[in-house]
Amino acid sequence: MNVLSFVHAFFSDSSHWHGYDGIPTRLGEHVTYSLEALAIAAAIGLPVGLLTGHYGRGGNALALLATAGRALPSFGLLVLMFIWIGFGMLPVMIPLVVLAVPPILVTTYEAVRSVDPSPVDAARGMGMPESRVLFQVELPVALPLILSGLRSAAIQIVSTATIAAYVSLGGLGRYIIDGLYQKNYEKVVGGATLVAGMALATLGVFWALHRFVVSPGVRRSA
Numbered sequence: 001m002n003v004l005s006f007v008h009a010f011f012s013d014s015s016h017w018h019g020y021d022g023i024p025t026r027l028g029e030h031v032t033y034s035l036e037a038l039a040i041a042a043a044i045g046l047p048v049g050l051l052t053g054h055y056g057r058g059g060n061a062l063a064l065l066a067t068a069g070r071a072l073p074s075f076g077l078l079v080l081m082f083i084w085i086g087f088g089m090l091p092v093m094i095p096l097v098v099l100a101v102p103p104i105l106v107t108t109y110e111a112v113r114s115v116d117p118s119p120v121d122a123a124r125g126m127g128m129p130e131s132r133v134l135f136q137v138e139l140p141v142a143l144p145l146i147l148s149g150l151r152s153a154a155i156q157i158v159s160t161a162t163i164a165a166y167v168s169l170g171g172l173g174r175y176i177i178d179g180l181y182q183k184n185y186e187k188v189v190g191g192a193t194l195v196a197g198m199a200l201a202t203l204g205v206f207w208a209l210h211r212f213v214v215s216p217g218v219r220r221s222a
Helices: 003-012 023-055 059-071 074-085 090-113 117-125 130-167 173-182 185-213 216-221
Strands: none
Touching (some): 003 185, 023 059, 023 090, 023 130, 023 173, 059 090, 074 090, 074 130, 090 130, 117 130, 130 185, 173 185
16 A cells, blocks of 8 residues: 555544544644643743843853754653653653744744844834833844744644653554554554644644734835
């Protein structure tokens, strides 16, 4: 059988659409893991990136931190956390967050630093407090690049959240891990197709978000 035959066989099997191992259930678990990890990573990366970019300090430290975070193997970190902490969501969240923070952090920093200094200086000359300069002048201009960092982190999380299945949790990785163990390649290919589809859907969501939250003037100049 070729890949398309495996895909057709997987999605045409009605047993894959019902029950605890059905596609809706596994997809819901995968989305939950991904959203939780992205929310935690954004809560860490966005404030630090905005503040360091606004004040222009800590760029070298951020670059070093990002390089260290990207160098850590997600699967190895998952196994280490599972041995250290035990079963649960925390061992899964830690490697996903570690993976997602660097692109959010560095991209946010670079986005704020790349804002034209002329309107920033004018806002300060008018007596604007630093918080208003950041959120009313710098952030709207930096938003497209910040969203690109969030998009990159989200796609990495969606693709890597399959590792949750290695520690007996759910998600779309369940099809890949169980399929390999059972030598059921129909299930492996079906699970991989779902992950790829979810990554493409994530791109679509961020495209729509970009169109919705970024002002037309900034979009045209980007």
